Amino acid sequence: LSIASRVWIASDLIKPPVWTAITIEGHGNINHLKFNNALQIASAANPGSRLVLKGTLAWSHWVDSGKAPVLTEIEGSSWDGMTSQGVKPFLKTYDVRQGPTAEVLMFCGEPTRIIFRAHHAVMDGRGLITWIEDVFRVLNGRKPLGSDHTTVENDLLHLPDKTIHEPPAYNFISPVGKPSGNDTELVWKRISVPGQHTKLLASVLLLLAQASWRQGKGPVRFGIPVDLRHRRPGLRSTGNLTNAIYIEVKPGFTVEQIAAEIQRRLREKDDGKLNLEDILLPYIPISILSWILSTDEQSKFKKNSYRCTGFVTNLGRVDLKRFSCSGFSAASFFVLPIAISSLPLFLTMSGYNDRTDYVLGMPKNFSSEGRMEEVLDYIVNGLKDMTLS
Incomplete structure (x- = not known):
């Protein structure tokens, strides 16, 4: 495990x-x-x-x-x-x-x-x-x-530095402001947009960073799930072989800079660093680990300061013919966000034919007063403006 x-x-x-x-x-x-x-x-x-x-x-x-x-x-x-x-x-x-x-x-x-x-x-x-x-x-x-x-993903990670590092400071801001209430049930909304966009992931990270700074000043960091299967040629696996890399976006960054940093991390297999949590986790009962995570979550809500601003995943483009058969013709494909109640948002992106689907999920206490719809609109309109400029 x-x-x-x-x-x-x-x-x-x-x-x-x-x-x-x-x-x-x-x-x-x-x-x-x-x-x-x-x-x-x-x-x-x-x-x-x-x-x-x-x-x-x-x-x-x-x-x-x-x-x-x-x-x-x-x-x-x-x-x-x-x-x-x-x-x-x-x-x-x-x-x-x-x-x-x-x-x-x-x-x-x-x-x-x-x-x-x-x-x-x-x-x-x-x-x-x-x-x-x-x-x-x-x-x-x-x-x-x-x-x-x-x-498992541990078999594929590249962690040449065996030094045990201090965990980073988790003080990243939310793109939708403070939570309202205590209801952390996942809610989500999907929007399907025609067309394709170059450097989609980097563009969306920049737009989400800008949305965060509209709420106030502070550091912004995003988790990006990265599939590790390509590191073992011929591997076919249903397992969770994803490792998250974290990209901090700073004021003045461009789409090109963000895209270049993502590519550097992938090219150099920069999978992060070991910290004490990584060493201790296998020896902590899951029930106690759940309590630790829940306590940490409540602390983050009170401070309105998080492990990262959000997670963004791009599953790429799929061929719908692979999901069709006699009597059934696939017309669209989308990925539901994962319920991570300690994060302000989780955005999934997937493409098919000449469309891209965006599904934005967040705990219910972050979505009140139309904030989820506002962020989705900001992303979609921002991508349109980038295309036109």
Whole structure:
């Protein structure tokens, strides 16, 4: 069990669900029995979708339960796919020791919306796509490619400096001001925009930094999930093989400077530095770790000062044909934000055809008075202005 997975499990105990989720919208329908059969076959080839946790402390580990994730069909008229309203009651969490740690929800109607979900301790976005693609391969009469689930991100990290460093000061400002109240349930809103944008990630980081400085002066830092699979050629894995790099954006920075710093970090495999937390975490019971994280969260709320300004992830562009089959034609694809109640926001971006979908999530106490919509509008309008300039 990796260090990051421990944190995700502990976080899920505070304000669930800390699950990775991808939604595929499309026209038509898929027979329940046919889909369930494909799910069984694809999950057997990708046992990372069937994991449960065994052991304790530093000896905790995942094992294959042998039980395929369940498909649940839901009457879909109550959810429009554009906000968290209407879908939240169905996005549950489950005990990682009992399972399941992955599932599929099919919202039937026009359009049909299919949510593939997995606990973030067992899958990241790229891992989830690996499993989803195999489900549709089977639906299209092809054999699943299968994947590994035993590799963890620690196996792929580049940390040549073994010195134990002091953790950085966590004093970063919020892009939406102070929280209002104590309700940290995740809410989100999606917007789908035509066209593509060069240096999208760097551009959005700059816009979010500018939005933060509209709230007040202070340091701004963003977490960016980075897929590590390319470091082991040929690796196919459903696991959470993501490492976050942190980019501080300062006044006067340009899109080009931010993009160059991201590329430098990736090129040099600058994965960060070990600190005392990394050494101690495997020996802290998850229930106590959850209490520590919850206490830290309340402290950050009171100070209105955070571990980072937010997380931003760009899953890139996908080919919708990979998520289509006889009777069902995929029309859109978007990623739900992960519920991290201690962060002001979590933004996901994904592209398909000639569109980009942005899904902005934040704890409910940060979203009041239209603040979530204001940030989304600021991003979209800012990108338009950059394109025109």
